[in-house]
Amino acid sequence: MKITKPLLILLCLLMVVSMAACSPSSNQPQTPVSKEEDAKNTGLTDGAYTASSKGNNGDVNVTVLISEGRIEQVQVGEHNETEGIYETPVERIPNAIVEHQSLAIDTVSGATHTSKAILDAVSQCIQQAGGKIEDFSTPIETAASDAAEEYEADVVVIGAGGSGSAAAVAAHQKGAKVIAIEKTANVGGSAAMSGGMAAVNSSMQIADPETTFTPSEWLSDWMMQQNYMVSAPMIYKFISESGRTVDWLLENGMELNFVAHHQEALMDSPFRTYHAWTGEGFAASMSKILSKLPENGGQLMTETTATQLIMEDGKIAGVMAKKSDGTIVIIKSPAVILATGGYGASEEKIMEVLGFKTNGINTGTQTGDGISMAIAVGAATEGYSNVEFHGAHSAFDLIAGLPNGGASLNHMAINPGALWVNVDGYRFTNEDICYDSSYIGNITAKQGDHYYVLVDQNFIDTLSDEGAIGLGITKDGASFGNTGPKHDEAWTTLKEEIEAGLKNGVTVKADTLEDLAAQAGVNAKNLVDTVKAYNESCEAGIDRMFSKKDQFMVPIGDGPYYLVMGRTTQLCTLGGLKITTDMEVVDTNNQVIPGLYSAGVDCSGSMYNNAYVSYEGVTMGWVMTSGRLAGENAGEYIK
Numbered sequence: 001m002k003i004t005k006p007l008l009i010l011l012c013l014l015m016v017v018s019m020a021a022c023s024p025s026s027n028q029p030q031t032p033v034s035k036e037e038d039a040k041n042t043g044l045t046d047g048a049y050t051a052s053s054k055g056n057n058g059d060v061n062v063t064v065l066i067s068e069g070r071i072e073q074v075q076v077g078e079h080n081e082t083e084g085i086y087e088t089p090v091e092r093i094p095n096a097i098v099e100h101q102s103l104a105i106d107t108v109s110g111a112t113h114t115s116k117a118i119l120d121a122v123s124q125c126i127q128q129a130g131g132k133i134e135d136f137s138t139p140i141e142t143a144a145s146d147a148a149e150e151y152e153a154d155v156v157v158i159g160a161g162g163s164g165s166a167a168a169v170a171a172h173q174k175g176a177k178v179i180a181i182e183k184t185a186n187v188g189g190s191a192a193m194s195g196g197m198a199a200v201n202s203s204m205q206i207a208d209p210e211t212t213f214t215p216s217e218w219l220s221d222w223m224m225q226q227n228y229m230v231s232a233p234m235i236y237k238f239i240s241e242s243g244r245t246v247d248w249l250l251e252n253g254m255e256l257n258f259v260a261h262h263q264e265a266l267m268d269s270p271f272r273t274y275h276a277w278t279g280e281g282f283a284a285s286m287s288k289i290l291s292k293l294p295e296n297g298g299q300l301m302t303e304t305t306a307t308q309l310i311m312e313d314g315k316i317a318g319v320m321a322k323k324s325d326g327t328i329v330i331i332k333s334p335a336v337i338l339a340t341g342g343y344g345a346s347e348e349k350i351m352e353v354l355g356f357k358t359n360g361i362n363t364g365t366q367t368g369d370g371i372s373m374a375i376a377v378g379a380a381t382e383g384y385s386n387v388e389f390h391g392a393h394s395a396f397d398l399i400a401g402l403p404n405g406g407a408s409l410n411h412m413a414i415n416p417g418a419l420w421v422n423v424d425g426y427r428f429t430n431e432d433i434c435y436d437s438s439y440i441g442n443i444t445a446k447q448g449d450h451y452y453v454l455v456d457q458n459f460i461d462t463l464s465d466e467g468a469i470g471l472g473i474t475k476d477g478a479s480f481g482n483t484g485p486k487h488d489e490a491w492t493t494l495k496e497e498i499e500a501g502l503k504n505g506v507t508v509k510a511d512t513l514e515d516l517a518a519q520a521g522v523n524a525k526n527l528v529d530t531v532k533a534y535n536e537s538c539e540a541g542i543d544r545m546f547s548k549k550d551q552f553m554v555p556i557g558d559g560p561y562y563l564v565m566g567r568t569t570q571l572c573t574l575g576g577l578k579i580t581t582d583m584e585v586v587d588t589n590n591q592v593i594p595g596l597y598s599a600g601v602d603c604s605g606s607m608y609n610n611a612y613v614s615y616e617g618v619t620m621g622w623v624m625t626s627g628r629l630a631g632e633n634a635g636e637y638i639k
Helices: 005-022 035-042 087-100 112-128 162-173 189-193 215-225 232-251 282-290 347-354 369-376 403-412 431-435 437-445 457-465 494-501 513-520 524-540 618-637
Strands: 047-054 059-067 070-076 148-152 155-158 178-181 196-198 256-260 274-277 299-301 304-312 315-323 328-332 335-338 387-393 419-421 451-456 507-510 561-573 584-586 592-598
Touching: 047 112, 059 112, 070 087, 070 112, 087 112, 155 162, 155 315, 155 369, 155 618, 162 178, 162 189, 162 282, 162 335, 162 618, 178 304, 178 328, 189 282, 196 232, 196 256, 196 618, 215 232, 232 256, 232 618, 304 328, 304 369, 315 335, 335 369, 335 618, 347 387, 369 592, 387 437, 403 494, 419 524, 431 437, 437 561, 451 457, 457 494, 457 561, 494 507, 494 561, 507 513, 513 524, 513 561, 592 618
Parallel strands: 148 328, 155 178, 155 335, 178 299, 315 592, 335 592
Antiparallel strands: 047 059, 059 070, 196 274, 256 274, 304 315, 315 328, 387 561, 419 451, 451 561, 507 561, 584 592
């Protein structure tokens, strides 16, 4: 057959097309990697592996099943994480790890510590199985959304923590269509970590025969504690409404018990105010109550962050927000309640107002969103720099990676039998103040970034082998957030933690006081003089400076000597937006911004001078009461 030139060209074109069809192309689907091939790449040995990692309230135990060289199952076992917060990461993160065969999983907002604990424990299991972490670190790509959604509501509540949840429910009960926006995956916020609230004249408290104080007596004592540099009308508003809040919560299904006092240090106080959460806990109960919002056409939007208030003609007209996938949300509404929990989780803002670090106990998402949005539309602030100091611990950022999570160092930082000194080398308090969370938080905050607890080798040896009773101390140790060590309980991990802490300076060891001071940056002369004076008081059996109780007067003996760093701990900020007693936000001219309300620690600045009061549960009492009032008032406003 004779091939003509046109036919030759046609054959060549067909060959090109045929070759292209057989060649790999980025536009064509690839042959998936088989399980067997994937197993060869990971190097994992089949079996069940277990590990644990420190979460928010202790160790989180995880079991990982490896089958055919792949992660087949991730099971979260025993833990003490907070109910109402842990559920989402426990469900979501293991499933995501299995689906993507990757540890590059986003943590759940509002449950960061639990999320990280699960991921870390799985990492340990992978290493136990012979795998390399870098082989399980492939980023998971998610397509960003450019969508926008619009809604209408009578009332928008920004934040579904304690005050926001109360506000949403109260507004709903006034007949309002309520949309609640929560930036995390769960409701409850830091309130879910609380134990209860303060109130007077609840039905439960009225039934208690030992409670005899009146609301006016409570107000008078509060005013004296704060040197009268507070707003009496605002405080009385809370006090007089607090009992009704407790009864309202009971009516809505929340379970509480009246226990009068929570801390041993306050057992003799006449102000018996504490109502403790019982049953399934705060977050779980509040989640059920919020489930009623759809009855009026409302809803709860989780993992949605409010970004801007919408104003029209000087009035509130709505909110702009963004979902976790990038979707823009616009909600038109004549009333907005700001309840975002203050700025206690913002290290930058805390440093700005205090000038030193603190240990923060919160969910990590309280970054001042509501306060910032209100300031942007002209809102005034009040008591902005007020912070609720609550107890003290070692330095959280320095002990996080230590054995046992540095738990023994946390207890050492508030050990009443030790000698506490500041960086100037001076003793600054009666050390058995540690049993009162408010006072110890305040006095340690006064020392700035950190202070030190000084002990000798005998102190460490005795604690490690016998416990505090070996030093003559018969009272159990203090603690905030967890149970303190028993007086007859040996501190078995103390020496290991101290040794590990020497590497980053959270602990210091030296044979002489002078060398100890030099290493820690403490004034050496003052430290030597302080130890001498303290030992003289111990020998005399009388604390001439602070009147510390005799059983805690343990002298400083021979070296080696140890310093353990301590730092004040804060639960939240207390100051923020200036409001009326009807929870309305005012502008810098002291005029109400129509439709804008606030609740909780976004707006409690007028109730404190510069320190927290010595009553239990006041912050949560204000959170729930101001939330209820803000919701009720906003519900009336839209009518």
